[in-house]
Amino acid sequence: MLKFTDVTKLYHTGDTALKDINIHIKAKEFVSIIGHSGAGKTTLLKLILAEEGPTSGTVTFEDVDIHKLKRSNINKYRRRVGTVFQDFRLLPDKTAYENVAFAMEAAGMDDEAILNDVPHALDLVGLKHKMHSFPDELSGGEKQRVAIARAIVNQPDMIIADEPTGNLDPVNTYEIIQLLKKVNDLGTTILLTTHNVGVIDNLGRRVITIKDGQVALDSHEGKYIL
Amino acid sequence: MIFTKIKRTVKSGAISFWRNGSVSLASVLILTVTLTVITMVLFSGVVLSSTLETIKNKVDIDIYFVKGATEDSILSFANEVKKNPDILDVKYTSRDQAYQNFKERHKDEEATIQALTEIGDNPLPASINVKAKDPNKYDSIVTFLKDKETALGNNNIIDKINYTEKNQQAIGSLNRIINASNKLGILIAIFFAIVSILITFNTIRLAIYIFREEVSVMRLVGASETYIRAPFVTVGILYGLVSAIVTTIILLPITHYAGNWTEKLGTGMNLFDYYRANMLMITAALVVGGTMLGAISSFLAIKKYLKV
Known part of the structure; x- marks a missing residue:
């Protein structure tokens, strides 16, 4: 599904962010990416989201080089990839319902589909009762659930979760990971970056360790080892 | 959609x-x-x-006629003047009208009205008021009027052309x-x-x-x-x-x-x-x-x- 082939990313300062990365992620996998701060995890995700391009090598999604897509096709591609961030990145002047609905509106869905699917997505993350709350009226865990609802509402092929539990307490962390597992069980590929040892060890899924911009370890039932 | x-x-x-x-x-x-x-x-x-x-609208030329000038001769002169393409409008004021206007203008000044009555005869002349299309043309209009005056020769009925160059300069x-x-x-x-x-x-x-x-x-x-x-x-x-x-x-x-x-x-x-x-x-x-x-x-x- 997602393939990194000999990917190297250099910044104009001369720093090497990623070097000779070769990763193949299959559909419906749950893959965790771990590494120290500055190891290159965020750069890896930026390349997947086409926020940045590689210096050399290719990143393909279903055999299409995503960095050769036209601007309009990048928008379409991004609709197939849901994103969840550590800092939630919700639209502050929109309610939980409107935040989730926005992703559907942006994808060009009609009003009827939005009316049906948004409450359903919020129900799936356990927040149907707070659909009319604004982000500043929600707790950290609740905000992250809204972000997950927004990420899944368009039924993407893959979800990228960049440190989604970084700002959450252990209870919320557990619940968010359970939610991501649930989404994965429903058939969506999950790509998770985290620093949380407990999360990785309990998941028992594939773990890719990045060290100094290179893949140091790729284990299919991995533990948190740096 | x-x-x-x-x-x-x-x-x-x-x-x-x-x-x-x-x-x-x-x-x-x-x-x-x-x-x-x-x-x-x-x-x-x-x-x-x-x-x-x-x-600009306040600038004009007043031409006063001698007392003996007949209304016909004045109107005929006014018609001649009107033919000048630089002239916008020519207005005739008869002696009687001028007298009425004067009385109206000074109705609150008893002494003036009394003096006018004492004179007996209407001392005010008939006049025409000339307005130019373009205020810059007044000089040429004055020349045109003076030429007309000269052309009248012995039949000159014009008493005075009231226009000063200072007006023109100010304008x-x-x-x-x-x-x-x-x-x-x-x-x-x-x-x-x-x-x-x-x-x-x-x-x-x-x-x-x-x-x-x-x-x-x-x-x-x-x-x-x-x-x-x-x-x-x-x-x-x-x-x-x-x-x-x-x-x-x-x-x-x-x-x-x-x-x-x-x-x-x-x-x-x-x-x-x-x-x-x-x-x-x-x-x-x-x-x-x-x-x-x-x-x-x-x-x-x-x-x-x-x-x-």
Whole structure:
């Protein structure tokens, strides 16, 4: 599904962010990416989201080089990839319902589909009762659930979760990971970056360790080892 | 689908305008000041032009005829004068009319009226009043009249041609001053317009800067540039629309106050009357100008944050 082939990313300062990365992620996998701060995890995700391009090598999604897509096709591609961030990145002047609905509106869905699917997505993350709350009226865990609802509402092929539990307490962390597992069980590929040892060890899924911009370890039932 | 998109854009823009009240208030205030300043500068141009027209209209030539001149000969002379293409209008005032006018003008001055009665005979001559199409032509018209007078020879019925070159010179310099003022007014209007547009643009840019994170989130959920931009442009249009309405209302007391003042200064117009008479057109221009300014500023300001 997602393939990194000999990917190297250099910044104009001369720093090497990623070097000779070769990763193949299959559909419906749950893959965790771990590494120290500055190891290159965020750069890896930026390349997947086409926020940045590689210096050399290719990143393909279903055999299409995503960095050769036209601007309009990048928008379409991004609709197939849901994103969840550590800092939630919700639209502050929109309610939980409107935040989730926005992703559907942006994808060009009609009003009827939005009316049906948004409450359903919020129900799936356990927040149907707070659909009319604004982000500043929600707790950290609740905000992250809204972000997950927004990420899944368009039924993407893959979800990228960049440190989604970084700002959450252990209870919320557990619940968010359970939610991501649930989404994965429903058939969506999950790509998770985290620093949380407990999360990785309990998941028992594939773990890719990045060290100094290179893949140091790729284990299919991995533990948190740096 | 296009209808749904328009509906969503307008709704999203209107909600954003309302929910971000303080940002909207600041932008509307700046736009209102911009529109008011530009309108007032344009108004001053109208007042200056009206002043010039009024002063120009006050310049004329009076030709007085000898007492013995018959009405027929005067009217025939007046018809001859009218043929000059530089002349706009010729008005005849008979001796009787002049007498009545004099009495009317001095009706409160008992001594003057008494003196007139004591003379017995009407001492006032018949006259014609000549107005030029262009005040710069008075010199040539005077020459033309003097030539006519000479041509009459022994049948000369003209007593006096009342026109001094000083009038002409004064009008000339006034003309130059007002023309220069008009040019200066246009330059000031352009200057104010540019400064105001820059301030408006920066205010809206600052308002959009607050939403830069949101714009990047919109990009990441796959929203197209048009889809992100449209609500911001809608908000810009709303800023312009509200500002235009506020400006239209603000101009009422301003022009009301300035109206009396312009009338007393002898500009030949009352700014308040002018504003009321042209209110529909001015409001339409303000709405078009305001919404364009708001929309273009938003369109350009958002551009910077779309590169995610």
